[in-house]
Structure formats: structure tokens, C-alpha cells
Amino acid sequence: MRARDIAVTLPTVTFHDPVAKALRVMALGRLPGLIVVDDRSRPVTVLPDTQVLRLVVPGAFQEGSALARTVDEPHADLFWRGLGHLTVMDCLPGHAAKPVTVPPDATLLEVAVLMARLRTPLVAVVDRTGALTGAITLERLLTSLALDAPGESDPLPGSPP
Amino acid sequence: MSGLIALAIFVVAFYFIATEKANKVAVVLIGAGAMAVLGLIPGSDVFYSEHEGIDWNVIFLLLGMMIIVGVIKQTGIFDFLAIWAAKKAKGEPYRLMVMFMVITAIASPFLDNVTTIMLVAPVTVVVCDRLGISARPYLIAEVLAANIGGAATLIGDPPNIIIGSRAGLTFNDFLVHMAPVVTIIFVLFVLFTRLLFRKSFEYRADRVAEVMMLDERRAITDTRLLVRCLVVLAGVVAGFALHAVLHVAPSIVALVGAGVMVLVARVEIEDVLREVEWHTLVFFMGLFVMVAGLSHTGVIETAGRWVSDAFVGEYFLAATALLFGSSALGAFFDNIPYTATMAPVVEGVVAHAPDPQTGQALWWAFALGADFSGNGTAVAASPNVVALGIAARTGHRISFWQFTRYGILVTLLSTVLAWIYVWLRYF
Numbered sequence: 001m002r003a004r005d006i007a008v009t010l011p012t013v014t015f016h017d018p019v020a021k022a023l024r025v026m027a028l029g030r031l032p033g034l035i036v037v038d039d040r041s042r043p044v045t046v047l048p049d050t051q052v053l054r055l056v057v058p059g060a061f062q063e064g065s066a067l068a069r070t071v072d073e074p075h076a077d078l079f080w081r082g083l084g085h086l087t088v089m090d091c092l093p094g095h096a097a098k099p100v101t102v103p104p105d106a107t108l109l110e111v112a113v114l115m116a117r118l119r120t121p122l123v124a125v126v127d128r129t130g131a132l133t134g135a136i137t138l139e140r141l142l143t144s145l146a147l148d149a150p151g152e153s154d155p156l157p158g159s160p161p
Numbered sequence: 162m163s164g165l166i167a168l169a170i171f172v173v174a175f176y177f178i179a180t181e182k183a184n185k186v187a188v189v190l191i192g193a194g195a196m197a198v199l200g201l202i203p204g205s206d207v208f209y210s211e212h213e214g215i216d217w218n219v220i221f222l223l224l225g226m227m228i229i230v231g232v233i234k235q236t237g238i239f240d241f242l243a244i245w246a247a248k249k250a251k252g253e254p255y256r257l258m259v260m261f262m263v264i265t266a267i268a269s270p271f272l273d274n275v276t277t278i279m280l281v282a283p284v285t286v287v288v289c290d291r292l293g294i295s296a297r298p299y300l301i302a303e304v305l306a307a308n309i310g311g312a313a314t315l316i317g318d319p320p321n322i323i324i325g326s327r328a329g330l331t332f333n334d335f336l337v338h339m340a341p342v343v344t345i346i347f348v349l350f351v352l353f354t355r356l357l358f359r360k361s362f363e364y365r366a367d368r369v370a371e372v373m374m375l376d377e378r379r380a381i382t383d384t385r386l387l388v389r390c391l392v393v394l395a396g397v398v399a400g401f402a403l404h405a406v407l408h409v410a411p412s413i414v415a416l417v418g419a420g421v422m423v424l425v426a427r428v429e430i431e432d433v434l435r436e437v438e439w440h441t442l443v444f445f446m447g448l449f450v451m452v453a454g455l456s457h458t459g460v461i462e463t464a465g466r467w468v469s470d471a472f473v474g475e476y477f478l479a480a481t482a483l484l485f486g487s488s489a490l491g492a493f494f495d496n497i498p499y500t501a502t503m504a505p506v507v508e509g510v511v512a513h514a515p516d517p518q519t520g521q522a523l524w525w526a527f528a529l530g531a532d533f534s535g536n537g538t539a540v541a542a543s544p545n546v547v548a549l550g551i552a553a554r555t556g557h558r559i560s561f562w563q564f565t566r567y568g569i570l571v572t573l574l575s576t577v578l579a580w581i582y583v584w585l586r587y588f
Contacts, residue, residue: 063280066235066380067283067380069237069379069380070240071287071375075371075374090554091554
């Protein structure tokens with residue numbers, strides 16, 4: 001199987017979208033991360049679920065945990081509410097990770113290696129021009145592998161009969 | 162001919178660095194590589210010539226201090242101090258600004274300015290958000306204070322590290338010649354900010370209680386770690402003060418201090434090395450190779466001769482030109498590459514000085530101009546860029562001109578005061 005065979009269409013966000021919208025997209029779509037695309041639908045960065053928190057945690061607290069400890073409980077519970085007017089571009093770290101992408105003809109092994117190496121549960125599939133054609137989630141990859149796996153009684157390819 | 166080629170490579174690289182049209186680390190590496198491949202600098206000199214290759218004293222001094230600062234950052238001391246100060250100020254805007262500026266200016270001579278801003282700016286934003294006021298004037302004032310305070314010592318600002326290494330000036334030389342004038346300028350700057358930011362001061366009495374709810378004591382979780390770090394830092398500063406007596410290079414002091422810091426703090430070395438700004442170190446290496454290319458091909462010598470001929474016998478005029486020229490040029494280019502480029506030129510002019518004291522006066526004029534130029538524009542020094550980045554990410558966006566209109570005034574004020582100091586003390 002190739003990446004194109006298991007890729008699905010997922011909602012994306014742009015740099016100019018409010019952070020609140022990005023969170024809504026992720027929560028409602030139960031996505032394991034977010035693909036941020038530019039105006040020409042090319043992935044700019046792919047944020048794994050935990051890194052989406054970098055959009056939510058106010059910039060002032062991202063340099064270390066000491067400052068976060070000083071915040072009292074009532075305010076700490078509301079930390080994300082001050083982000084209403086900020087866009088995805090405002091909140092992305094200065095050196096946002098390069099987009100995690102694979103071409104449509106990548107094998108599932110390539111996709112798995114990329115996910116494992118870059119610790120991301122989400123990979124964007126892009127065509128030759130760099131435009132987004134689909135996405136592969138970790139769940140989708142594992143499901144495809146499991147469904148395609150031979151039964152315990154089936155011989156493995158290349159094993160003696 | 163080789164001089165022209167070296168100069169052309171350098172000018173093109175400098176254009177890309179100053180305009181930020183390309184990654185500056187990549188630019189200097191390509192420029193340095195081009196000079197080496199074209200035979201404009203011998204490969205052996207790149208690594209083994211102190212003044213006509215990579216200045217390893219500068220590189221390792223920066224590396225050592227980055228490791229030391231990387232550990233100190235984890236103690237939470239800055240968050241503690243800033244919140245404590247904000248509570249003392251009780252929301253009164255000028256008092257708050259003075260408190261933040263003083264913390265910044267006391268830290269910046271001993272820690273690098275970028276780190277100081279990275280430590281102070283986030284807590285400033287949190288306090289201002291609690292007070293329901295704009296953090297912009299406070300962030301700008303902190304950057305200006307950091308760039309002024311950093312000028313006081315050998316390790317406070319990268320231009321000083323470059324100049325100290327090139328001119329053979331010690332930590333104590335900087336304390337004796339730079340710290341007094343920097344202290345005076347800082348005090349006047351603090352007074353000036355009352356006027357400068359008078360329209361930006363907001364007082365929200367109803368929000369003061371919000372700041373009082375912050376618990377600064379929770380910032381420090383490991384008091385023993387903090388004490389150990391402060392003891393080691395004090396030892397490192399003492400080492401810098403004695404390095405000329407002990408005949409140990411400042412870079413060795415910093416590296417030994419970094420090693421001791423890692424040992425006593427019992428931190429994971431991987432965590433500490435992650436705090437090192439490797440791209441900055443590589444940028445310095447590439448820059449030194451490009452400047453060495455200019456030196457090898459005679460460009461620096463020619464420039465130095467021109468400058469010497471232009472100011473023959475007129476050393477006060479030369480100091481004036483160096484001070485104001487550096488202040489203006491450093492503001493429009495990044496002041497680090499400017500200093501690295503001009504340092505060998507100044508060295509050539511100093512070589513023609515009638516006595517060592519006059520020669521040193523030129524170095525101090527150069528250092529003051531280069532350091533204070535960092536306040537000139539929003540891109541003149543790295544702390545400015547870092548502060549603007551934090552401001553943008555926290556919803557307090559500061560535009561180039563919002564910063565620069567204050568920066569130009571402060572640069573002008575500090576440069577004129579520095580010029581009076583140089584005039585009265587050395588001529």
C-alpha cells in the first residue's frame with residue numbers, strides 16, 4: 001500500500017485563523033494534531049497534539065515553568081482565555097517545525113518511520129508542487145497495518161512453505 | 162585584485178545580514194567558504210591564527226557563559242525578583258518601570274543581553290496583563306536598559322567580548338573605564354524614561370490586587386540549587402576580575418565556571434547544551450573567517466591606513482568619529498558584525514597612536530559607540546529582536562518604528578554623554 005491509499009481529508013487551518021478556531025477544528029474533528037497551510041494550500045507546519053498546546057499556552061509562559069508556578073489557581077484555570085484575538089501565526093514558536101510530509105507514493109514503512117522519528121501522530125501527504133492532497137493519522141496507519149496483517153496461520157512473505 | 166574579491170564577497174554577505182533577506186548563519190558560512198575556496202585566507206590560519214582566523218577566545222567565552230546562564234535560568238530567580246518588584250511598585254507605572262529596568266541593568270553586565278531579556282520580558286508581560294495595561298513601554302525600556310547595562314563589562318555585550326579579545330583589554334579594564342560612565346548614563350536614562358514614556362503610563366488601581374495574587378515564592382523550587390548557582394557565578398566574576406593576574410584567558414574562566422556549574426547544579430548535560438545558542442556561535446565563526454579574509458588580502462590594513470591618515474595627530478577627532486560613527490553605523494547594521502569588522506581597523510589606527518593611553522581611549526570610544534548603537538533601531542542588536550518576538554507572541558506587538566523612535570533618542574543621549582566622558586577623561 002502507498003500513502004495515497006490510506007490518506008484521508010482532514011480540516012486544516014491557516015496562519016491567519018484565530019487560535020480559537022484552530023482549537024475548535026482539532027477538538028471537533030478529534031484530530032491528533034493540526035496541519036497549518038499557506039494561502040496556496042501548501043502545508044507550512046504540522047503540529048502534533050502536544051505541540052498544539054504551544055498555541056494555547058500564552059507566550060510568556062513558554063520559556064520555562066518557574067513563571068507558571070507563580071500564577072494562582074483561579075487565574076491558572078483561565079490561562080487560555082486571553083488568546084481570543086491572537087492568530088495561529090502570532091502563537092507559533094519562532095522556529096516552527098518544518099512540515100512533516102510524504103509524497104503520495106510513499107510506502108507505509110516510510111510513513112511509519114517518519115512518524116516514529118519525528119514523534120508525530122500526523123503526516124501530511126503532498127503532491128509534486130507541495131500542495132496538500134491528504135493526511136495520514138497514526139490511528140489510520142495502525143488500522144491499515146492491522147487490517148492488512150496476515151493471520152497467525154498465514155505464512156509470512158518469503159518464509160518457507 | 163584578491164582584495165577586491167574579498168571585499169565584494171564581504172559586502173554582498175553584509176547586505177544579506179543587514180537586510181535579513183537570508184539566514185545570517187548560512188550567509189556567513191557561504192561567505193567564509195567562498196573566501197577559503199578562492200584562497201583569500203589560508204586554511205591553517207582559519208583555525209590557528211588568533212587574530213587572522215577564528216577568535217576562539219570569543220567563541221569559548223560565549224559558550225561558557227551560555228552554559229552558565231542555561232543553568233541559572235532554571236532557578237526561577239528572575240521571575241521571583243520581577244514579581245517581588247511589581248508587588249512593591251503596587252501598580253504605579255513609573256515605579257514599576259524603574260524596578261524592571263534596574264533588575265535588567267544589574268543582570269545584563271553579567272549575563273548576555275539576549276538571555277536577560279528572555280528572562281525578564283515574559284514576567285513583565287504577565288504583570289502588565291494582570292494590571293490591564295500595555296507591556297510595550299516596559300519591554301522597550303527593558304531592552305534599552307539591557308543594552309546600556311551590558312556595556313559595563315567585558316562579558317555584558319558581544320561587542321565588548323570582541324573588542325576585549327582584539328585589544329587585550331581585561332575584565333577589570335572594562336570595569337574601570339566603562340562601568341563608571343555606563344552607571345551615570347543608566348541613572349540619567351532612568352530619569353529620562355519618565356519624560357520619554359509619560360504618555361504611555363497607565364494606572365489601574367482596581368487591578369493592583371491581581372498582581373498581589375501572584376506568588377513569587379513558588380518561582381524558586383530549589384533554594385539549594387539557587388545558592389549554588391549564585392556562588393559559582395560569583396566565583397566566575399571573581400575569576401574574570403583576576404584573570405589578568407592569574408594569566409588565564411577569560412574564555413578559560415568561563416569554561417571552568419561552566420564545568421563547575423554543571424557539576425554543582427547536578428543538571429543533565431543534554432538539557433544544558435540545549436540552552437546553548439549554537440547558531441550564534443557558528444555565526445561568529447563564519448564572521449571571523451570573513452573578516453580574516455579582508456585582513457589577509459590587505460583590505461583592513463588599507464582601511465586602517467586611510468583612517469590613520471585622515472586623523473593624523475588628531476586623536477580626539479578620531480575618537481569622536483569612532484564614537485559617533487559606530488553609534489550610527491552599528492544601529493543600522495547588527496552591531497556584532499559591525500564590531501567584528503571594525504575591530505581590526507581600529508587596531509591599525511591604535512598602532513599609530515603616540516602612547517598606549519591614547520590608543521586605549523580609541524578602544525573605549527569604539528566600545529561605547531558600538532554598544533550604545535544596539536539601542537538605535539529595532540534590529541540593531543539581538544535583544545531588541547528577541548523582545549519584539551516575545552511582544553508579538555504575547556499580543557503586545559511592537560512595530561519597528563514604535564521601538565526605533567525611542568531607541569534613536571536614547572542612543573543619541575547616551576552617545577553624547579559618552580563623548581563628553583571620553584573627552585574629559587582621555588583628552
